[in-house]
């Protein structure tokens with residue numbers, strides 16, 4: 001049976017989840033009504049049998065629309081786009097522009113975020129001063145390379161955002177970039193923010209000025 005468009009939406013998320021964040025931004029960008037359930041990772045709320053009936057891998061994000069359950073953030077974004085196409089999360093410039101925006105999402109997921117995870121593992125998940133220096137420098141070198149590529153993309157962009165106008169590409173990139181500032185705030189001795197090139201910093205500032213970004217800031221980061 002097809003889910004009616006006006007069926008209630010429940011969005012399962014975790015504070016600080018980069019994958020949840022892009023779905024959250026998509027819901028807000030489209031102005032959709034939804035119930036927001038923020039699960040506690042440390043409290044094991046993503047691991048309960050009840051939650052696994054919705055999201056079998058026990059991961060967030062998960063979207064429930066009427067009787068339809070969906071997990072995997074990019075599939076959720078595309079589902080919301082199919083269901084509620086206006087405003088779109090993809091650029092208006094035709095197939096090429098949309099393909100470039102989707103490519104930026106793939107590059108974030110395949111390259112930028114994985115190297116950032118390595119930096120996070122050494123800086124946020126280890127006590128101060130206990131990072132593996134060799135691994136951290138290797139990860140930071142890879143991160144600088146990814147940020148340089150992003151700086152080139154931004155410089156070539158025909159608008160203020162990664163694919164021109166605000167799009168799903170920005171919704172994937174913002175959480176990764178926000179993590180750099182999170183590391184800077186929590187582990188300033190590493191000065192990871194120094195690795196951010198000027199065009200990327202200016203882009204982050206433009207993103208941070210958006211009301212939907214302020215509204216979706218991870219709740220536990222505000223404390």
Ligand SMILES: N[C@@H](CCC(=O)N[C@@H](CS)C(=O)NCC(=O)O)C(=O)O
Pocket residue numbers: 014016017018019020041046047058059060061071072073074
């Ligand atoms: N490929 C998935 C990744 C989802 C994912 O890794 N979610 C993490 C949070 S960022 C999670 O739920 N982890 C909980 C756990 O593994 O217990 C997606 O795009 O939705």
